[in-house]
Amino acid sequence: SGAPAYAAVDLGASSGRVMLGLVDRSEGSPRIRMTEVHRFANGPRPASLAAGATLEWDVERLSGETLEGLAAAVRAAEAEGATLNGIGIDSWGVDYALVPSGDGLPAVARVDHHRGAEPSWVGEAAAVVGTERAYAATGIPPQSINTSVRLHAATEPVGSLLLVPDLLVRLLSGTVGAELTIASTTQLLDVRSGEWSRPLIEAWGLDRIDFPAIVAPGTPAGVTLPHITRRLRAAGPVPVYRVAEHDTASAMAFAAPGDGQLIVSSGSWSLAGISVAEPVLTAEALAAGLTNERGVGDSTLLLRNLAGLWLLTECARQWSSEGGRMLDPVELVREASLAPDDAAGGRPPVFDVGDPRLLAPGGMPERIAALCVERGQSPPEGVLGTVRSIVESLATAYAESVEVFERVAGTRIRSVRIVGGGSRNELLCRRTAALTGLPVVAGPAEASAFGNLAVQLVAAGEFASLSDVYAAGGSAGGAIAHYEAGEAAAR
Numbered sequence: 001s002g003a004p005a006y007a008a009v010d011l012g013a014s015s016g017r018v019m020l021g022l023v024d025r026s027e028g029s030p031r032i033r034m035t036e037v038h039r040f041a042n043g044p045r046p047a048s049l050a051a052g053a054t055l056e057w058d059v060e061r062l063s064g065e066t067l068e069g070l071a072a073a074v075r076a077a078e079a080e081g082a083t084l085n086g087i088g089i090d091s092w093g094v095d096y097a098l099v100p101s102g103d104g105l106p107a108v109a110r111v112d113h114h115r116g117a118e119p120s121w122v123g124e125a126a127a128v129v130g131t132e133r134a135y136a137a138t139g140i141p142p143q144s145i146n147t148s149v150r151l152h153a154a155t156e157p158v159g160s161l162l163l164v165p166d167l168l169v170r171l172l173s174g175t176v177g178a179e180l181t182i183a184s185t186t187q188l189l190d191v192r193s194g195e196w197s198r199p200l201i202e203a204w205g206l207d208r209i210d211f212p213a214i215v216a217p218g219t220p221a222g223v224t225l226p227h228i229t230r231r232l233r234a235a236g237p238v239p240v241y242r243v244a245e246h247d248t249a250s251a252m253a254f255a256a257p258g259d260g261q262l263i264v265s266s267g268s269w270s271l272a273g274i275s276v277a278e279p280v281l282t283a284e285a286l287a288a289g290l291t292n293e294r295g296v297g298d299s300t301l302l303l304r305n306l307a308g309l310w311l312l313t314e315c316a317r318q319w320s321s322e323g324g325r326m327l328d329p330v331e332l333v334r335e336a337s338l339a340p341d342d343a344a345g346g347r348p349p350v351f352d353v354g355d356p357r358l359l360a361p362g363g364m365p366e367r368i369a370a371l372c373v374e375r376g377q378s379p380p381e382g383v384l385g386t387v388r389s390i391v392e393s394l395a396t397a398y399a400e401s402v403e404v405f406e407r408v409a410g411t412r413i414r415s416v417r418i419v420g421g422g423s424r425n426e427l428l429c430r431r432t433a434a435l436t437g438l439p440v441v442a443g444p445a446e447a448s449a450f451g452n453l454a455v456q457l458v459a460a461g462e463f464a465s466l467s468d469v470y471a472a473g474g475s476a477g478g479a480i481a482h483y484e485a486g487e488a489a490a491r
């Protein structure tokens, strides 16, 4: 049956990919290789129903791309003389489908996009349960993207609640479950027990929903259904695992409580935070808007949920349609970084990347300009000025995060680790090193896919622990770069 191979399906809000991981034991100590076998663009589309949320995901396309990627993984494994021994799926948080309860496959599943939620729903949900009570119970502050808030706004929600990765696990294996890390993004999980919070579910009027049993990351979810096995052209049924299904938990699976790093998972969103042994539920943590989400190995991820590179992709989308020429966000950042830090007339204007007004798509350059002006600055000038303003504002938010976590968690932060797509953005990493005055370690870019793979490798018994996987993985998820503290111009 050859070398063991595992497929990691990592669904990001802007792009999805399927990676094949291989364990090479030919030279004594095991080495892990990870290669991309499929990638596709992802994003919201206008909702097909008139009522409720305004944006949704194309679920058929998401599942079609997932299957296509898995078929490619089967072929790539065979080309290496390997067999596919596992599949794991991780995705962005909070989005869900309500499907008919019971076994078998749901015929249709609609999944609303969190960016289409109405800001007013937050207040309505908070009025019912109370912000402090909800925070004490779940560790999640009020946000319009919360599953709880959106379910509360829905008319008569019924059926079985499946978060996006668990929806796809059901499609592949026919089994129903709720993985802990992704369930912890809903604001419906009890922050202490890690079980669904019955009192809040009742208070929000969600008792007609069927909440599947919670399982820990690494729990087997069965094997591929016969028609799926055939469609993938796999030699036999492939085991499916519920990995750390929240992309953020997968991206941060290398972290441990008390390790002194501020971790930033920099993708469509920026999740900046620390790994802690116990949730932090103080009034200060709530005032700072910190979420307590589940990480691997009984850890809690204390996070700030900030906008990320989506600001840039949204601007690029608009400029491209206005200019009739496709602009590549990566290229824009490279051009913007060529200007010396003070050539454009000093530091670019800075706006709050946590502002909820940046949530919805459309008119992004104008909204950014307005936020800069609101803070008494001049608006950024032109395309490259706006790009510099976005990058500087992200780096500023990362730097502020160091102060926030030191204060709220009473801990000392000694370095910054940037993972995800943003780790390839040299200007962002350089400015973060400058503004924090701390060393920045950047990479790997595919941290979520690697964390997904790592949990499978431990669950399947290939490795004894996650730290062993990370020791063998080296830079399997992409290169790692180092930026010295305060390397660039001072703040």
Ligand code: LFR
Pocket: 012, 013, 091, 092, 093, 094, 095, 114, 145, 185, 246, 247, 248, 267, 268, 269, 271, 305
């Ligand atoms: C990052 C992420 C965040 C979550 C946001 C919305 O990709 O998973 O952790 O808050 O997406 O789901």
